[in-house]
Amino acid sequence: IEPGVTGWHRVYVAMEPCSSFELSFGPDAPAYEIPNPFIDSGDDDRFLQEFFIAEVDLTDCDIRVRPGGSRFWRDVSIRYIRLVPMSAAEVDHHQQVREMAAVARPFAGYLEPCTVAAYWPHFVQLRDHIRNEMQLNALRGSTDVYVHVIRIGCKSWYHSQRVEWDDSDEHYAGWMRDADPATVAVEEAQAAGLKVFLDAGMNATYVGADAHYAAYTSQFARQHPELLCPDRPMLFDYRQDAVQEYVAAIVNELMTRYDIDGVNLDFARWGHREAYDAPSLIQVLRRIDACRKEQERIRGRRLEISIRVPYEEEQDAREGTAPFATALNEWARDGLVDRFMVELQHEKLFQDKSLEHYRSAVANTATRFWGDMYWGSWY
Numbered sequence: 001i002e003p004g005v006t007g008w009h010r011v012y013v014a015m016e017p018c019s020s021f022e023l024s025f026g027p028d029a030p031a032y033e034i035p036n037p038f039i040d041s042g043d044d045d046r047f048l049q050e051f052f053i054a055e056v057d058l059t060d061c062d063i064r065v066r067p068g069g070s071r072f073w074r075d076v077s078i079r080y081i082r083l084v085p086m087s088a089a090e091v092d093h094h095q096q097v098r099e100m101a102a103v104a105r106p107f108a109g110y111l112e113p114c115t116v117a118a119y120w121p122h123f124v125q126l127r128d129h130i131r132n133e134m135q136l137n138a139l140r141g142s143t144d145v146y147v148h149v150i151r152i153g154c155k156s157w158y159h160s161q162r163v164e165w166d167d168s169d170e171h172y173a174g175w176m177r178d179a180d181p182a183t184v185a186v187e188e189a190q191a192a193g194l195k196v197f198l199d200a201g202m203n204a205t206y207v208g209a210d211a212h213y214a215a216y217t218s219q220f221a222r223q224h225p226e227l228l229c230p231d232r233p234m235l236f237d238y239r240q241d242a243v244q245e246y247v248a249a250i251v252n253e254l255m256t257r258y259d260i261d262g263v264n265l266d267f268a269r270w271g272h273r274e275a276y277d278a279p280s281l282i283q284v285l286r287r288i289d290a291c292r293k294e295q296e297r298i299r300g301r302r303l304e305i306s307i308r309v310p311y312e313e314e315q316d317a318r319e320g321t322a323p324f325a326t327a328l329n330e331w332a333r334d335g336l337v338d339r340f341m342v343e344l345q346h347e348k349l350f351q352d353k354s355l356e357h358y359r360s361a362v363a364n365t366a367t368r369f370w371g372d373m374y375w376g377s378w379y
Contacts, residue, residue, distance in 0.1 A: 001063040001081070008057050008086040008094070014050040016077035022066040025056050030135035031066065048079060054139075055086060055094050098141035108144040109137035110199070110373055113181040114157040117172040126175045130184050134192040146199040146264045146306075146373060147185040149254070152247055153205030153236055154216040158182035158198075162253050168215035186258050195261040197306060198254045201269040202247065207233040220246060235275040238284060248287035255295045255303055262304030264373075268343035271310035273323060281327035285336040304338040307331070308373065311342050314357045325357060332367035344372040 013023065013034055022031035032053050067076040086094070101107040111133050116124055137145050149158040155166035159180035167173040175181065182198060189196035205221035206213040207228060221228070221236070227243050229235045236243045254263055265288070267281075285305075292303050312322035320326060331337040342358055355369075362369055 003058055003063055005083060006059040008091045010055050010084040010086060011053040012050050012082040013053055014048055014079040016048060021076045023053060024064045026061050030132045101141040101143055106143040107141055108146055108373060109142040110146045112148045114172050117175045126179055127184050131188045134188040134194060138192045138194060144195040144197055145189055146197045148199045149182050151201035151204040152250055153218060153221045155218050162250055163218055182258055186260060197262045197264045198260055199264040202265050202267045203235050203270050203275055205234055229275050232274060235270060235272060238276045238280040244284040244287055247284055251288050252291035255291060262306055264306040266308040268308045268310045276323045278323045278326040281323055282330050285331055289336045307337050307340040309342060314354045317357045328361045332362040332365040337367050339368045339370050341370045341372045
């Protein structure tokens with residue numbers, strides 16, 4: 001489509017509840033997936049939705065639409081593409097935000113290569129998808145990208161030598177045979193000028209889950225029921241030494257095998273208190289820090305440790321019944337963690353939640369307090 005306009009515009013697209021599609025601006029630009037390959041049930045909320053796509057300079061630029069497809073819908077019904085001219089102040093703000101990310105306030109994107117393979121099996125290739133996502137992250141102003149590669153207790157979504165690979169979905173198993181998603185992510189992130197962190201969900205065995213999720217469970221979790229929480233077998237019991245060794249070995253493999261800038265350890269995914277206490281959280285980070293220091297010695301450069309923790313109330317932190325908030329004090333004091341995030345999804349995002357106890361926990365240390373990677377935008 002030749003829009004016949006010049007200058008910066010905000011671009012919107014309205015569609016009926018049919019298949020997703022891709023839209024790009026020019027022949028070599030990355031594609032935006034509209035609305036999202038994961039939404040494919042045709043629910044009522046997809047009737048004539050308008051989606052904001054991007055802010056873009058349309059001077060000498062065409063708009064390219066590529067019909068996609070999902071598991072249920074085949075037809076694409078685009079009602080209109082709306083172009084809204086941007087004022088000089090809006091264009092200036094667009095540029096300032098990206099300059100701020102580059103210089104003063106880094107911004108991390110997030111990528112799950114495994115998920116797309118399951119939802120768009122016939123239309124996406126591993127490297128094409130990851131390259132496109134990295135280019136989109138660069139356009140959005142990201143400086144870092146967190147690439148989800150494992151949920152500890154599950155099969156791996158990278159070419160692990162410690163954990164068997166995930167073969168629960170035929171399409172993703174094909175991706176795994178084609179290439180290592182972690183290797184591809186590192187290569188494409190570096191090509192896009194981005195730092196890359198490999199992201200691990202720190203506790204999810206899926207033992208006792210339905211058949212779909214139970215297929216993810218690793219052999220280690222199946223073979224060692226004594227290491228699971230008695231009342232919640234979906235979780236490893238971090239208070240056991242063997243669990244800490246297993247976790248540290250997996251994180252060490254990520255730091256050893258890939259040319260990454262760091263790892264993100266997401267404890268907020270399934271951060272139930274019964275699986276942890278403060279001493280176990282401190283000890284497992286000491287094990288990981290020892291691996292990190294060895295890799296830094298070999299590489300001659302810094303590897304960052306990022307942490308995401310579940311929100312705990314300020315009163316619980318004062319009373320010593322908040323294991324993550326308590327551990328954070330020692331993590332920061334001893335330099336075990338470079339940056340951390342507090343999970344603020346869903347209803348927590350919109351309530352008056354104090355973050356003062358987190359700020360004070362890292363005061364006068366080098367540990368940086370980041371905003372939550374999700375910020376309630378998962379849906």
